[in-house]
Amino acid sequence: MIFLYGELSPIQFISREFKTIMWALVDCNSFFCSVEKAFHPGLSGKPVCVLSSNDGNIVALTPEAKKLGLRRGDPVFKVQNIIEQNDVKLFSTNMMLYAAMSRRIISILRKSIHHVENYSIDESFCDLKGYEKMYNLENYMRELAEKINLWVDVPVSVGIAPSKTLAKMGSKFAKQHNGYRSVCMIDTEEKRRKALELFCLSDVWGIGRKTLAKLEYYGIHTPLEFADKSEGWVKSHFTLPAVQTWRELNGIDCIDTTEIIAKQSICTSRSFGNMISEFQELKASVAHFASASANKLRGQRSFCQSVTVFITSNRFREDLPKYSNILTYTLPTPTADTLEITNMAITILKDIYIPGIKYKKSGVILSNITPDNVLEQNLFDPVINRQERHNLMQVIDRINQRYGTKTIQLGVEEIGKQMWALKCERRTPNYLTDLNELLTIEI
Numbered sequence: 001m002i003f004l005y006g007e008l009s010p011i012q013f014i015s016r017e018f019k020t021i022m023w024a025l026v027d028c029n030s031f032f033c034s035v036e037k038a039f040h041p042g043l044s045g046k047p048v049c050v051l052s053s054n055d056g057n058i059v060a061l062t063p064e065a066k067k068l069g070l071r072r073g074d075p076v077f078k079v080q081n082i083i084e085q086n087d088v089k090l091f092s093t094n095m096m097l098y099a100a101m102s103r104r105i106i107s108i109l110r111k112s113i114h115h116v117e118n119y120s121i122d123e124s125f126c127d128l129k130g131y132e133k134m135y136n137l138e139n140y141m142r143e144l145a146e147k148i149n150l151w152v153d154v155p156v157s158v159g160i161a162p163s164k165t166l167a168k169m170g171s172k173f174a175k176q177h178n179g180y181r182s183v184c185m186i187d188t189e190e191k192r193r194k195a196l197e198l199f200c201l202s203d204v205w206g207i208g209r210k211t212l213a214k215l216e217y218y219g220i221h222t223p224l225e226f227a228d229k230s231e232g233w234v235k236s237h238f239t240l241p242a243v244q245t246w247r248e249l250n251g252i253d254c255i256d257t258t259e260i261i262a263k264q265s266i267c268t269s270r271s272f273g274n275m276i277s278e279f280q281e282l283k284a285s286v287a288h289f290a291s292a293s294a295n296k297l298r299g300q301r302s303f304c305q306s307v308t309v310f311i312t313s314n315r316f317r318e319d320l321p322k323y324s325n326i327l328t329y330t331l332p333t334p335t336a337d338t339l340e341i342t343n344m345a346i347t348i349l350k351d352i353y354i355p356g357i358k359y360k361k362s363g364v365i366l367s368n369i370t371p372d373n374v375l376e377q378n379l380f381d382p383v384i385n386r387q388e389r390h391n392l393m394q395v396i397d398r399i400n401q402r403y404g405t406k407t408i409q410l411g412v413e414e415i416g417k418q419m420w421a422l423k424c425e426r427r428t429p430n431y432l433t434d435l436n437e438l439l440t441i442e443i
Contacts, residue, residue: 024126025167029155031122032060035101036091038153047088054271092424100432117257138185145182160185164255165248168205196224206245268293269363289364290345294338301372303334308365309348325352337389
């Protein structure tokens with residue numbers, strides 16, 4: 001067994017290879033900041049931070065910013081001195097721009113790999129089964145990482161392993177150590193054990209606070225110690241998700257990410273740039289969030305059956321009345337129809353709204369999510385033209401995808417009159433999705 005330190009990978013070994021399917025996780029490095037830097041080339045090597053939806057907190061930052069003592073979640077006003085003294089560049093969050101760049105990266109991946117699972121805006125799992133017969137997997141993914149960096153100017157880190165959990169661990173090793181040259185491959189038993197020995201237990205995908213506390217109670221402090229337990233012991237002390245994590249750490253692929261994504265609820269919410277009290281203004285915000293949630297739902301080819309709306313006042317204003325409420329209604333038939341979901345959200349809002357309150361935040365949550373290919377017919381469906389409505393949503397989605405997401409919207413959203421709109425004074429224009437904000441260069 002050979003263990004190499006320094007700039008070389010800390011888990012580089014020579015041993016037998018896993019006789020199984022291999023997954024690659026492509027993870028964009030400091031994604032939000034990297035996108036901003038792609039459109040502002042002069043920021044290479046400089047501290048950059050992306051702020052929350054209302055420019056209040058740091059939500060993403062570059063390694064250069066971390067070295068200054070800045071951390072994710074820091075309120076801007078508390079670290080203003082550090083920002084000014086070190087000329088830290090700040091940007092308002094622009095999810096539309098980040099999503100557009102994410103789609104370009106996924107497109108590059110899918111041109112080279114048949115099966116790609118987009119797990120999040122900055123992470124994608126790639127099924128490399130069969131590719132080992134034609135390519136050296138490590139070199140193949142390194143060339144693909146270089147292509148992404150060249151074409152969209154966003155650096156990525158890649159982990160390759162027989163399970164998705166190990167692949168995520170590999171991507172973190174690749175991100176932390178330059179010796180990997182963007183790709184860490186865990187393809188032997190020795191590499192697996194060394195990776196589990198070096199990795200932080202709290203950073204393992206699937207191990208939350210409760211599971212972590214329970215593991216530490218039993219004297220388990222590293223992923224390797226957990227993986228070395230017998231399957232019978234794990235089953236007797238933990239629930240199914242922890243058992244699946246144990247199997248994944250042992251190189252057994254058993255997590256279906258498509259199922260995880262489908263089961264996730266969809267939440268769209270935001271703190272307002274200005275507090276609002278009028279029902280009409282609050283209704284516009286809820287309608288906007290409901291519409292956005294419905295778009296996300298259709299984007300992942302799913303239906304929902306439960307709609308939740310919540311509203312809350314400013315909890316930091318001691319001089320104002322406090323109020324918050326949340327309510328969930330169930331639809332008779334699972335749907336992804338923007339009109340149906342929005343109407344239900346407004347109905348819920350009418351039940352929880354109280355006049356005279358200064359509201360600071362609202363949000364819409366869609367839950368009880370199912371794939372759109374398992375819909376059961378309902379004889380008592382109140383929507384009699386559901387197929388026509390479904391076709392209408394598809395047409396609207398195609399138009400918005402081609403001409404920009406704001407091309408067709410609901411009138412109730414009151415675009416242009418949004419008193420609740422976000423503060424985004426440092427927003428980079430939507431260069432990739434809005435014809436009115438195309439990047440221009442003066443010569």
